[in-house]
Amino acid sequence: RESTEPAGRVRRRFTVAGLVQGVGFRPFAYATAADLALAGSVANTADGVVIEAEGPAEAVREFGRRLRADAPPLAMVTAVDETPLEPVGGTGFTIAESSAGGQARTLASPDVATCDDCLAELRDPADRRYRHPFITCTNCGPRFTIITGLPYDRAATTMAGFAMCAACRAEYEDPADRRFHAQPIACPDCGPRLELHTPGGDRHPDPLRGARELLAAGRIVAVKGLGGYHLACDARNADAVAELRARKRRGGKPFAVMVADLDTARRLVTMTDDEERLLTGVRHPIVLLPRRAGGDVAAAVAPGNPDLGIMLPYTPLHVLLLGLPGDPTGPDALVMTSGNLAGEPIAYDDADAARRLAPLADAFLRHDRAIRVPCDDSVSRHAAGAELPIRRSRGHAPMPLALPFEVPPTLAVGADLKNACALGAGRYAWVSQHIGDMDDLSTIDALSGTEAHLERLTGVRPETIVADLHPGYRSTGWARDHAAGRPVRLVQHHHAHIASVMAEHGLGLDERVIGVAFDGTGYGTDGAVWGGEVLIADYKSYDRATHLGYVPLAGGDASVLRPYRMAMAHLRAAGVPWHPELACVAACPPAERDVLAHQLETGFGCVPTSSMGRLFDAVASLTGACHAVEYEAEAAIILEGLAASAGPAGDGYRFGPPADPGPVIRAVAADVLAGVPAATVAARFHAAVTALIADLAELGRDRTGLDVVALGGGVFQNALLLDAARRALRERGFTVLLPRLLPPNDGGLALGQLVVGACC
């Protein structure tokens, strides 16, 4: 049909919807039209970007194709609507001024890593932005973290106070320029200023050189980045890393490392092409990668951890901090950990940072471009053939997710750990950046601030609030305290985990799945602590088809922090005596052993749990790998690392029907007592859990006829398990839905709460 169209002149209107404003879409349309010699115009409107293009039919068709295929890196095109118009003639292509009126449902863009064009200029001695720490263009740089309001315009950013110089102004106003309407545009003449401030000392004449010297000398420097302050030190300097760990009171939680370039990364970790793409993509997340033997960062960077979290410099300041060719040598790998005390949210306000970080940092490398909202680094890994987000934050927020059905204006407050909230309205959901663990008052305040700013950016005014069912969750308390008469709906934790995966995969209101939610802790409707659940679920409701057999969890968080307690609880439930030669038994102080035995016997201070996360903890302790955890999922991470390091491990253990952990525990204990290596035990245990998932899915299919399985919950951060489970399920003919856009852990919970809360 296309080929029968006359080759004469045509005019078409393209209405492009999605995240298309503030991302260089108009210059892109302009350049594309110029390239195809088309006439017409492009404008920002409340409906999106509206383009009228006129010229030979073939060229206009090609224009439509490129609109979809070649959109700028930050754009997210959700729909292109086309209408034929009468040709009006003319030759020029114009960019119309933004109409300030209309509803501000423009979508704010996330912050992205410095683009190659900007990097080239940064390194080019002939460029006027040579070594300018704030170089940016329409394709890169700060957005979300500097936006103060909408519509997105320089006046509505923290760059409002910087008057553009004539040269910058000319670029800003030139539709053909890469910096056309790049709101954070700046240059050494008119841009923000860097300073190196040493408490009690002078300001350094060359801040970057000074900072590099301090880092090379093993000092700790607070560096103001995109979404907050980092604390930086030389990752290869054991003393510096130990000092940072002590000052931050960080326990054993791993630090992320920023490396100068890919070559440095390759010396520290092994990576596949996929992982390399993840590392170098527009977001530049922290990527968890297996350490290379002999990769010599200090042991204290990530003690006992099989992986290292690596990222590349994502702002010009970071690039300069790690040095350009010709600079005096300095560290090529920096620990870059969020600027805070353990448990507090990241510092981003200059005065607050000066106060809070003064005891932690030897110097401050900072500047006068304010950060409007904090945004932590994102963390990702590659698993089961694609990206698996672990923390969805910088580079993502506030990108909306498309919803499979309309929702009324709703706020979901997320969970208590790795908290992120979400707003939804119509067909969009905006999941906030990472907020943190809701133990600390400042994190609860951060939830209030984040939620308010998200409302401002999206224009969504929630009429319903959704929270977790857990009676002790502070996030649920926050929802009640902030309800102001609005209904607060409570959603079961694992239902939300599964619904989150369903929503990101676009499942409709009438669809049901076999949901396998393997997790650490979630409050169940029977008052037990769930976490090894098979839910036959749609958005509205779920049927708890099977769950991991209950064992008593004694003493609440005490048994989470001390995995030997869970190991002993599982041993007891499985009828295995507490052999003193079992490492978990030996790890338990005798006095605690007696009390624990009594608790498990009488149920005093116990709550039943079906948690798969706690079973991983128990097995980790049984193998002797980990008896006390200092950060979430530590024991499971160590167990995964062990399993990954094992050679062929033989047969896996088998759960009893339908999901009785007893046989697995008995087999693990027998292997451990027989001297089977921990890695082998770990591998056999992973195989057992994989087989369990497949068997439970089969059971669900027999009962319901469904053959779509959704996997959710923090246990699926485990790449080894995720990959094996996906393969096993596919072999049995299941369609497998995995968390891909949001983390499987509680960081992805808010989306699930939102869709469940919005449709019940």
Add this chain to the structure above:
Amino acid sequence: MGHGGGGAMSAELVEHLFLPGFGAAAATGLGDSAVVTAGGARLAISTDSFVVKPMFFPGGSIGDLAVNGTVNDLAMSGATPLYLSTAFILQEGTALSELARIAEAMGAAATAAGVRLVTGDTKVVDSGSGDGVYINTTGLGVVADGVDIAAHRAAPGDAVLISGDIGVHGVAVMSCREGLEFGTAVRSDTAPLHGLVAAMIATGADLHALRDPTRGGVSASLNEIARAARVGVDLVERDLPVPPGVRDACSLLGLDPMQVANEGKLLAFVPAAQAGDVLAAMRAHPHGEDACRIGTVVSEHPGMVVARTALGGTRVINLPIGEQLPRIC
């Protein structure tokens, strides 16, 4: 099932079930005690039921609690307790010798507290095969003119004081009931506190609020006051007097000492300028020898209690929910 735990759930029962049911007949709040005016006199009235298991424990018995608990509820409104009623619900099979020990304990406690037991009632129920004794006591006291002590009066700038070590009663009862040893022996702190309160009032300080942190412990009491007064409470975690026996037991059991019951301690909210005088008076009294300051009332974060931790963070202290649930994932 957790509704008796002294925390969020009982508060919810009062708010969503009892108050609506009582309707116009209910006074606002339904607190632990009330001050009413009758015949020109200011009377404090309070009622409490005691169901503790075991009935005898190191440092006391259900009889001591039945007297001291109600005496203390009266004392927390600044009243001088005068009279108690007492009602017994006995399960069939209760040994008369035990009942006699309880009666003797009540007599001794009432004498020590200077209150008279003036009326009573006994019922026998055949529920179950148990041998339990449940005791209700209602107390009447008088409040001197000028004394105005109430949770809602806690105000920014107040010092928060505690009369001594926390958590000992709960741990004593628990270790006895469960047959557990936690190294150091811990005895219940059950005691009548109106003498201590009188000594505090005698300093002339403007006592804003008093509370005996029984069920739900210090956490529950501080949260209740923070909510009632719409103020924030800032604690310094290391200033909380937790004796080693309590600390060890809580660590083994995974309990928070702040959520463990006390039966002979009080929390006081007094203007910071008068805190020194009040503390001195408390320390001079046998039931307040180890009194200390644990925090401050602030206008920030109204309704919330936070503790500055050793790590430099600000941990939010929740209203206990009546059972121990992990929050960590």
